[in-house]
Ligand SMILES: Nc1ncnc2c1ncn2[C@@H]1O[C@H](COP(=O)(O)OP(=O)(O)O)[C@@H](O)[C@H]1O
């Protein structure tokens with residue numbers, strides 16, 4: 001087990017009496033691909049933020065390799081243990097596409113940008129000149145470059161078309177199954193969730209494992 005949520009409870013400071021997460025526990029292994037699902041507002045982003053060390057729980061703890069992430073500090077956790085694909089989080093707005101991926105630790109950003117289907121004419125453009133969906137893919141390329149053993153992604157296929165979504169799913173799977181990473185993805189997409197090794201659902205502040213979604217072929 002590489003990452004563990006232990007009895008995590010969380011409330012936003014402005015709504016102290018409302019627990020978004022109530023004693024949530026979960027265990028995550030390397031080499032596995034996890035999907036976290038739940039209706040909008042159920043606390044998925046909050047949960048991922050706690051795992052990422054972007055915020056602290058009001059109760060309980062997050063452990064990395066069996067150590068409370070507070071011990072070395074949340075900055076240390078964010079810097080060394082995890083890579084993040086969060087909207088509006090990790091792209092540096094004054095750098096080019098290529099420079100952003102290089103910052104993730106890649107010596108060959110082009111090959112990663114190629115994997116997420118960013119055409120080479122966009123590599124040297126300022127990253128803000130790219131569309132929302134393209135920026136999302138740059139963030140994914142950047143996370144793929146990271147040495148961190150845990151990859152956390154919040155709705156990584158949110159703005160993407162079906163073909164690109166499929167490509168991203170394949171990449172995330174590969175990161176888990178071939179590169180041995182622990183991949184945790186928050187998603188609305190039942191198709192993406194069904195590709196995961198394990199699906200977890202947040203409902204009324206509680207987290208539980210769930211079965212694959214039954215997909216209605218007619219509806220696709
Ligand atoms: N910064 C915030 N301040 C106060 N409440 C928030 C904040 N961010 C989210 N919430 C509330 O916390 C709950 C969970 O939000 P979130 O984790 O973003 O859900 P999800 O990602 O599943 O849509 C929602 O009710 C939301 O309104």
Ligand SMILES: [Mg+2]
Pocket residue numbers: 044045046154
């Ligand atoms: Mg969210």
